[in-house]
Amino acid sequence: MNIVLYEPEIHSNTGNIARTCTITGSTLHLIKPLGFSLEDKYLKRAGLDYWEFLDLIVYQNYQEFLEKNQTGTMYFFSTKGDLSYTDKKYEENDYLIFGPETRGLPIEVMEPHWQNVCKIPMGEKFRSLNLSNAVAIVLYEALRQENFKGLK
Numbered sequence: 384m385n386i387v388l389y390e391p392e393i394h395s396n397t398g399n400i401a402r403t404c405t406i407t408g409s410t411l412h413l414i415k416p417l418g419f420s421l422e423d424k425y426l427k428r429a430g431l432d433y434w435e436f437l438d439l440i441v442y443q444n445y446q447e448f449l450e451k452n453q454t455g456t457m458y459f460f461s462t463k464g465d466l467s468y469t470d471k472k473y474e475e476n477d478y479l480i481f482g483p484e485t486r487g488l489p490i491e492v493m494e495p496h497w498q499n500v501c502k503i504p505m506g507e508k509f510r511s512l513n514l515s516n517a518v519a520i521v522l523y524e525a526l527r528q529e530n531f532k533g534l535k
Contacts, residue, residue, distance in 0.1 A: 384409040384473070384525055385455065386518055387480040389445065389488055392418030396484060398434075399515035405433040407526060408533050413441045414448050418483070445492060452478060459493045460521060462511050464502035471501060473525035475532065484514050 386409050391397045397419070404411040413421075421441070442448040455476035460468065473479075482488030493500045503512060503520055511517070526534065 384475060384522060384529075385412060385452075385478040386410070386522060387412040387414065387448070387457075387478050388514075389414045389480060389492065390416055390418075390483045391514070392483045392485060393514070394419035396514045400518050401437050401439070402433045403515070403519050403522065405437045407522060408438075409522060410438040410440065412448060412452075412478070413439070414445055415441065415443050457496055457499060458521075459488055459496055459500045460502065460517060461488050461493060461500055462502055462505075463487070463490075463493070464500040466501045468501040468503055468521050469524060471499070473528050475529055477525065479518070479521055479525065481514060481518055487511070 384407070386400060386404050388397060388400065388411070391413060397413070397417075401411055403409070442451070455478055456474065457478045457480055458468075458471060458473070459480045461482065480488065480492075482492075501521075503517055505512065512520070526532075
């Protein structure tokens with residue numbers, strides 16, 4: 384599975400997501416600009432000793448990401464989505480794309496793929512879940528659908 388963070392801002396969220404990707408065998412894709420340095424000690428601390436095992440790909444911008452990833456279905460996660468993340472059937476080479484913590488994915492990124500924009504249901508008066516929690520929720524649903532292939 385592929386986890387994509389579009390312009391992530393908070394090092395500790397990215398570190399937690401990196402750890403989740405490592406233990407699930409998922410690839411982490413980071414689309415610049417990043418709100419932190421990849422050398423940040425707090426980023427590495429959040430990923431603990433898993434960081435060296437992470438399958439990480441960094442892109443200069445969203446266009447480069449699109450050019451280099453043309454296979455697999457792309458799913459976009461946003462509070463603006465109409466479908467629940469459980470309404471989709473994920474496959475192992477799909478891309479699960481999440482936006483920056485303070486502003487989410489831009490409409491222009493999601494619009495061409497609106498049929499694959501999903502949300503995680505939550506109470507109406509709340510803005511959103513923490514990014515690392517949202518990634519874990521969706522990733523584990525996708526892995527469950529694949530019968531946790533490769534995991535014990």
